[in-house]
Every structure is written in C-alpha cells, then in structure tokens.
Amino acid sequence: MALQKVCGIETEYGILVTSKDDASINASSMLINAYIEREKQALTSKWDFKDETPQKDARGFIGPHAPEVETHLVNCVLKNGARYYVDHAHPEYSTPECGNPLELVIWDKAGERILEYSVKALEQYAPDLKVKVFKNNSDGKGNSYGCHENYLTDRALPFNKIVEHLVTHLVSRQIYCGSGKVGYETPLITNQDVVFQISQRADFFEELVGLETTIKRPIVNTRDEPHANPELYRRLHVIVGDANISEISTFLKVGTTAVILAMIENNMEPSKNLQLANPVKAIKQISYDPTLQSSVELQDGKTVRAIDLQWELYQRAKAYLSDHGFEAIGDDSVGYKLLELWEDTLSKLENDLFQLDKSVDWIAKYSLILAYKEKYGLNFSDAKLKAIDLNYHDVTKERSLAVKLNLMKLVSEQEILKAISEPPESTRAYFRGKCLEKYNAEIVTANWDSIVFDIGHEPLRRVPMMDPLKGTRKHVETLISQCDNAEQLVAKLES
Amino acid sequence: MTERELKKKVSQRDTKQAEVEEVKPSASEKGEKLKAELDELLEEIDEVLEDNAEEFVRNYVQKGGQ
Numbered sequence: 230m231a232l233q234k235v236c237g238i239e240t241e242y243g244i245l246v247t248s249k250d251d252a253s254i255n256a257s258s259m260l261i262n263a264y265i266e267r268e269k270q271a272l273t274s275k276w277d278f279k280d281e282t283p284q285k286d287a288r289g290f291i292g293p294h295a296p297e298v299e300t301h302l303v304n305c306v307l308k309n310g311a312r313y314y315v316d317h318a319h320p321e322y323s324t325p326e327c328g329n330p331l332e333l334v335i336w337d338k339a340g341e342r343i344l345e346y347s348v349k350a351l352e353q354y355a356p357d358l359k360v361k362v363f364k365n366n367s368d369g370k371g372n373s374y375g376c377h378e379n380y381l382t383d384r385a386l387p388f389n390k391i392v393e394h395l396v397t398h399l400v401s402r403q404i405y406c407g408s409g410k411v412g413y414e415t416p417l418i419t420n421q422d423v424v425f426q427i428s429q430r431a432d433f434f435e436e437l438v439g440l441e442t443t444i445k446r447p448i449v450n451t452r453d454e455p456h457a458n459p460e461l462y463r464r465l466h467v468i469v470g471d472a473n474i475s476e477i478s479t480f481l482k483v484g485t486t487a488v489i490l491a492m493i494e495n496n497m498e499p500s501k502n503l504q505l506a507n508p509v510k511a512i513k514q515i516s517y518d519p520t521l522q523s524s525v526e527l528q529d530g531k532t533v534r535a536i537d538l539q540w541e542l543y544q545r546a547k548a549y550l551s552d553h554g555f556e557a558i559g560d561d562s563v564g565y566k567l568l569e570l571w572e573d574t575l576s577k578l579e580n581d582l583f584q585l586d587k588s589v590d591w592i593a594k595y596s597l598i599l600a601y602k603e604k605y606g607l608n609f610s611d612a613k614l615k616a617i618d619l620n621y622h623d624v625t626k627e628r629s630l631a632v633k634l635n636l637m638k639l640v641s642e643q644e645i646l647k648a649i650s651e652p653p654e655s656t657r658a659y660f661r662g663k664c665l666e667k668y669n670a671e672i673v674t675a676n677w678d679s680i681v682f683d684i685g686h687e688p689l690r691r692v693p694m695m696d697p698l699k700g701t702r703k704h705v706e707t708l709i710s711q712c713d714n715a716e717q718l719v720a721k722l723e724s
Numbered sequence: 725m726t727e728r729e730l731k732k733k734v735s736q737r738d739t740k741q742a743e744v745e746e747v748k749p750s751a752s753e754k755g756e757k758l759k760a761e762l763d764e765l766l767e768e769i770d771e772v773l774e775d776n777a778e779e780f781v782r783n784y785v786q787k788g789g790q
Binding site for chain 2: 627
C-alpha cells in the first residue's frame with residue numbers, strides 16, 4: 230500500500246539589486262525582514278530570527294543598525310506553516326507540508342505573493358534600494374538555483390527502486406513542466422544551435438545519482454533528511470525540476486511524480502522497459518528540442534520521444550489508479566483532475582503544442598518570445614529576448630509577463646490569499662501554523678518536526694511532530710480551541 | 725498498453741521520424757499565427773521592458789544557488 234504523498238516545494242528565488250552592486254545576501258535578508266516587519270501582526274518568525282532582530286522603527290533597516298540586520302541570515306516560520314529564509318544569497322520559501330498536489334499549488338502560489346509583498350515592503354522601508362525578485366532557476370550565465378520538491382515515501386522501499394523507476398519520468402516530464410529558457414549554459418551535445426530550450430535546469434545536471442546540490446547535480450538526489458520518523462519515512466528530495474509560474478505545470482509536475490512514486494511503492498515498476506540508456510544526455514536532448522520530435526535512446530537500444538515515454542507512463546498510471554484508487558495522491562477530484570489534465574496536455578503537445586500557450590510555462594514563454602522576435606525582426610541573441618525571459622518570472626504583478634499572459638488557473642485567488650496566513654488542514658503544518666497563531670509568545674522555536682514551548686515556570690517543552698499526517702485540523706482543532714495557553718496545551722498533550 | 729504494443733509504437737515512431745522532420749511546423753509560422761493575438765500584449769511588454777535590456781540582463785548574476 231502506497232503512503233499518502235505528502236508534498237512540498239522549496240523555491241530559491243533570484244534577486245537583483247538594481248541600485249547598487251553585488252549585495253544579494255544583504256538584499257535577501259532585508260527583503261524578508263521588511264516583510265516580517267510589515268506583516269508582524271500576521272506572522273511569527275521563530276527559527277532564529279526574533280531575538281536577534283530589533284523591534285523597531287522601520288528605519289532600522291537603513292539606519293545605524295542596518296549592518297547587523299542586513300548581514301544576518303534570516304530564518305523564520307510563517308503562520309501558514311511555511312519556512313521563509315535566506316539560503317546562501319537567495320530568498321527561499323519552503324511551502325508547508327501539503328496533503329495533495331492541488332493543495333501544494335495553492336501554497337506555492339501563496340509563496341509568490343509573499344515574495345511580491347516582500348518587494349513592496351522593502352520599497353516602503355528602503356525606498357532607495359531597488360530590488361527585483363524572480364521565480365526562475367538560472368541567470369543565463371551558468372549559475373543555477375533550485376526549486377526542490379519533497380515527497381513522503383516509505384522507508385521500507387529500497388532506494389535503488391526509486392532510482393530505477395523514477396528517472397525516466399524525471400527526465401521526460403519537462404515537456405509539460407519545463408519553464409523554458411533562451412539559449413544554453415553548457416557545452417552542446419549536438420551541433421545544432423540551441424536558441425531556446427524547454428528546461429531552465431537541464432543544462433546543470435551532470436550525474437544520475439548523488440548527494441550534491443550545488444555542483445555535479447544529480448537527477449536523483451540522495452539527501453536523507455526525513456524531518457519525520459526516520460524508521461518509517463523518507464523525504465524524497467527532487468532537485469531536477471524547474472520553478473513554475475503556471476499552476477497547471479506545477480500541478481502536473483507534482484501530481485505525476487506523486488503517482489509514479491506511489492506505483493513504485495506498490496511494486497508496480499512504472500518504468501519497466503522504459504529505462505533510458507543515458508539519462509544525463511537525454512535530459513538535455515529533450516530540453517534542446519522544442520519541436521518535441523527528437524528521440525532518446527532506451528537501454529534496449531530502441532529510440533523514443535519524450536512524449537512517447539509520457540504517454541506510456543500516463544497509461545500505466547491510469548491503470549494503477551483505477552485499480553488502487555486515488556488515496557495516495559489526494560481524493561477522487563484531485564485524481565480525476567490530474568488524469569484529465571495529463572492526457573489533455575499530452576494530446577495537445579502531440580497535435581499542436583501552441584494550444585498550451587496559456588497553460589505550460591515553456592510554451593507560454595516561447596510563444597511570447599517568438600512573437601516579439603517576429604514583430605521587431607530580432608535575432609535570438611538579442612538582449613531584449615533574454616530580458617523577456619527574465620521578466621516572465623518577475624514576482625511583481627506590474628512587471629510579471631506571466632501575469633500579463635493571463636495563464637490558466639486551477640485554484641482561486643481567494644484560496645491563494647488565504648494561504649498566505651493559513652496553514653493547510655491536511656498535515657502537521659496545521660498544528661504548527663495554529664500554534665504560531667495562538668501561542669506565539671510562548672513558542673521559543675519551531676521547525677518541521679517539532680515546536681518548543683516556554684511555559685514559564687518549568688523547563689522548555691519540546692513537542693515532537695514526527696508524523697507529517699498527524700496534527701491535522703481534524704486531529705487538533707478541538708484541542709487547540711480548548712487550550713488558552715501553551716501550558717494547557719502541553720499538559721493535554723502529555724496526559 | 726502492453727509491452728508489445730509499446731514496442732510497436734516505439735518502432736512506428738522510428739519510421740515516422742523522417743516524415744515528421746519534413747512536416748514539422750516552423751517556429752516562425754507559429755509565431756506568425758500568434759502575432760495577431762499578442763499584438764496588444766507586445767505593446768505592454770515594451771512598457772515593462774527595461775530601457776537598457778542589455779545592462780539588465782548583464783547585471784543579473786546569481787551565485788551560490790543549489
């Protein structure tokens with residue numbers, strides 16, 4: 230029996246300071262601090278932020294205390310259960326744990342809004358500092374930053390089974406969840422010029438399996454950090470994907486991967502006879518061909534297009550879901566929506582991929598770039614086209630080209646706005662978020678799998694949350710409503 | 725789909741490959757088709773695009789990512 234695929238996405242955003250040089254670390258901290266400061270009624274920052282940040286006058290950000298604030302790497306928990314922090318030089322938003330892929334779309338979109346509001350908050354506090362933030366994965370100069378997915382998987386499943394049966398999917402799924410990129414950033418494997426490619430990230434993958442995330446990136450990452458009971462669970466950390474703006478691309482990316490993982494857990498061998506001869510080469514071959522017609526080699530010597538692989542995975546997944554039900558990926562409505570969209574998208578990719586110019590990121594971007602190029606008679610090397618590529622990903626509504634394109638939606642604006650300050654109800658993120666809301670002053674720290682309370686007269690109390698599926702609204706809403714303070718809560722939990 | 729069907733499909737793809745190469749729509753034809761619908765949008769893009777796109781693109785450097 231496959232586990233429910235609790236899932237999340239961590240996105241490192243690109244950040245550009247246009248008013249002064251090379252201050253990305255400072256700017257990332259200031260960006261998050263500005264947001265926390267402006268939204269403090271609605272948010273709590275409890276990773277290691279609260280005690281080290283002056284309570285203050287907003288001018289502290291640009292005043293005498295600025296250096297301290299600027300250089301501190303911010304790390305906080307939001308009331309929606311997410312983590313918002315500076316990772317190396319980038320602002321990073323990790324969604325709370327979500328119970329299914331559609332829910333994850335909502336909390337991933339909420340993250341974009343949080344970054345947008347952060348830019349606006351920083352404009353308010355430091356009007357001289359001009360900052361732009363981008364939800365993408367590449368600077369076009371050989372530097373990449375990640376959008377990592379996490380999936381709850383069964384510890385009992387041998388890791389090599391995951392490698393054996395997930396790689397074909399991870400390499401071929403980019404045809405509907407690539408975010409598109411003008412040009413390339415790696416020595417070419419063919420003679421043809423790559424003027425536009427499907428994936429932002431494909432250029433940067435050099436290994437099949439490994440622990441690295443910053444160099445020699447592997448298609449399957451082996452980081453073993455479950456943030457949950459390690460005897461029962463694994464958190465599969467998928468680093469190969471692109472950051473998506475399109476809700477449909479995000480939903481398909483996560484939904485299809487969750488199904489394939491559930492199949493592997495049920496010993497269904499979803500990639501049987503579909504194993505690639507050279508996945509590292511194939512991921513680039515596929516990315517480099519926006520016509521989708523080129524073929525990659527399988528281990529048995531056959532050659533096949535990415536879309537053929539996806540059709541076959543779709544058929545196998547559909548058969549699996551009809552036998553086993555949709556529990557592993559949510560409920561019937563999520564499951565049917567996933568199958569319908571997966572099939573519809575593959576059909577359109579097969580017949581006329583430009584029908585997807587409002588639903589698949591790389592096609593939306595490609596259409597726009599082709600039209601602009603045509604209108605002004607530009608070459609692909611023109612900086613304006615690269616600027617369009619970047620501006621597609623700007624998180625600010627007024628500048629975002631993705632917003633101007635009016636992409637198709639899967640979730641409502643109301644759901645997204647609510648998710649900025651409300652946790653999902655289906656996982657332990659609910660307990661985390663609601664505790665932050667109600668017992669804010671009594672929480673010392675919180676992270677993925679525990680909350681530490683200070684109940685005053687006694688030693689600190691750590692409440693472990695080792696099961697991502699416990700602490701849901703159903704489990705703890707009544708409990709929290711019955712406890713006016715953390716002492717009562719801890720007493721009830723310990724009784 | 726059974727394994728045999730897949731193999732058949734895969735081999736059909738192989739034989740189709742050459743034809744597909746011939747008939748695949750060119751990017752510029754597609755661009756042409758979209759041009760009409762996108763005209764208004766393109767005007768808007770001009771308003772958003774940086775005055776100095778080259779400098780904007782050049783300055784966008786992101787080190788230290790995962």
